[in-house]
């Protein structure tokens with residue numbers, strides 16, 4: 001029987017973005033209906049960040065055995081990997097985090113949680129199962145799904161995506177991966193380290209195309225040294241079952257016919273926003289090719305409906321979905337897009353979001369990098385620092401790495417990219433700097449603990465002043481001042 005609900009806020013999708021909005025609004029005393037059609041926690045918890053990082057951690061542990069000799073410890077070249085136990089480890093990590101995202105927790109916060117797929121049936125009405133919900137405001141946070149490219153034969157082979165890969169309890173003997181983006185690259189290293197042969201196929205000239213090519217080169221060096229076969233300019237066009245029960249892929253490599261056969265296939269060829277079955281026409285919500293159209297307040301073309309996170313087709317990261325959630329809380333509940341509630345106003349500035357690919361070494365980025373600065377015709381001074389110049393990196397044999405930062409007029413920090421151990425953590429202060437328009441003197445004026453990798457940032461910052469500080473002119477001034485000794 002149909003049940004009608006009237007509420008202040010209706011959130012569709014209980015993933016990274018939707019859960020943050022629902023929790024914030026409920027804790028501020030608003031009536032919230034939260035609708036989730038599949039698993040609470042969305043992609044990040046169940047099929048994305050959490051299981052992928054847990055799998056990478058298992059791979060890293062296996063690699064530690066192989067690399068032990070550097071530290072004077074007998075290496076184990078072929079550590080025994082119990083794939084079913086690795087699966088259990090991954091799912092135990094999900095289980096440990098799950099309570100934060102659970103239906104019980106959100107009901108405890110006062111939300112009405114409905115476990116159905118939702119669809120707009122009017123500009124201010126949504127239907128989900130037997131429920132019809134009318135609300136003052138709606139937030140669409142329905143995320144994205146794996147994009148499976150239209151390809152001859154793909155339907156007839158048993159391919160894996162990020163939605164099925166973490167359920168596997170057996171090691172693939174040879175994993176073929178279509179796509180050299182973050183999913184493809186992270187899974188390539190995790191599986192290689194867990195004992196699989198891996199071939200990574202990327203149609204473009206470089207894997208990780210959004211990152212600094214020089215720093216990507218350092219990641220590639222590590223991946224190939226570990227035995228991952230990387231084929232760039234390799235456009236996969238056709239798939240078929242191979243005679244030995246695996247999968248064969250065919251296409252072109254550098255314009256020439258190309259084929260490769262493996263035991264399993266992972267498709268990591270990008271994402272598509274989840275908006276197709278939402279009844280957006282009934283709600284007057286417009287879309288573009290990659291997702292739902294929003295203005296800089298995260299409002300759709302229907303001003304009472306907001307959209308956040310992956311479904312908007314912008315930067316698809318958990319921290320961006322969380323940031324969008326903060327913006328809509330500010331805009332819907334506080335109605336103050338121009339006031340600062342720790343967010344520098346309620347207008348979207350997600351171009352300041354960092355991203356990290358959690359390979360070993362990690363590759364992290366925020367703001368402008370060299371290719372982007374050149375494309376935008378922005379002038380900059382480049383500062384660089386090598387991990388090999390850092391004492392802690394030496395102590396831990398983590399010397400392969402580099403920081404590159406772009407400094408604009410009057411020393412303003414425009415962007416930073418770091419490849420190396422813990423780059424994802426090292427990017428934090430640079431993200432703070434980019435978000436707040438800080439100058440490079442913010443780094444030189446601070447003291448970093450010795451011996452830590454954080455000194456790499458400080459030394460890079462110091463390098464900005466080196467040419468002026470140790471110039472002939474400065475030497476002359478110091479010489480003159482010495483007369484007052």
Ligand SMILES: Cc1cc2nc3c(=O)[nH]c(=O)nc-3n(C[C@H](O)[C@H](O)[C@H](O)COP(=O)(O)OP(=O)(O)OC[C@H]3O[C@@H](n4cnc5c(N)ncnc54)[C@H](O)[C@@H]3O)c2cc1C
Pocket residue numbers: 012013014015016017018035036037038039040041042043044045047048049050052116117118119141142143144162183274277278308309310311316317318319320321358
């Ligand atoms: C393998 C992988 C690794 C990743 N690693 C990282 C990482 O390390 N760091 C990072 O920042 N990001 C990572 N991401 C990206 C991150 O997972 C997403 O950016 C993030 O989950 C987006 O949050 P969201 O709220 O927009 O969508 P989601 O978290 O996907 O939530 C959307 C929810 O909406 C539900 N839904 C969809 N349609 C409906 C409907 N009609 N009715 C009701 N419910 C609906 C879905 O079931 C889902 O639960 C990774 C992604 C993948 C695939």
Ligand SMILES: NC(=O)c1ccc[n+]([C@@H]2O[C@H](COP(=O)([O-])OP(=O)(O)OC[C@H]3O[C@@H](n4cnc5c(N)ncnc54)[C@H](O)[C@@H]3O)[C@@H](O)[C@H]2O)c1
Pocket residue numbers: 149178179180181182183184186201202203204208209234235236237268269270271315316317355356357358
């Ligand atoms: N560490 C992280 O933060 C992290 C990790 C994983 C995913 N993510 C998020 O998920 C998003 C999706 O990741 P992704 O790796 O699936 O997508 P992506 O779009 O970043 O990369 C897909 C790659 O597949 C290639 N490709 C597509 N079709 C092909 C074909 N037929 N043959 C050969 N190559 C082909 C594309 O050229 C592209 O480089 C990321 O952009 C990111 O936002 C983030």
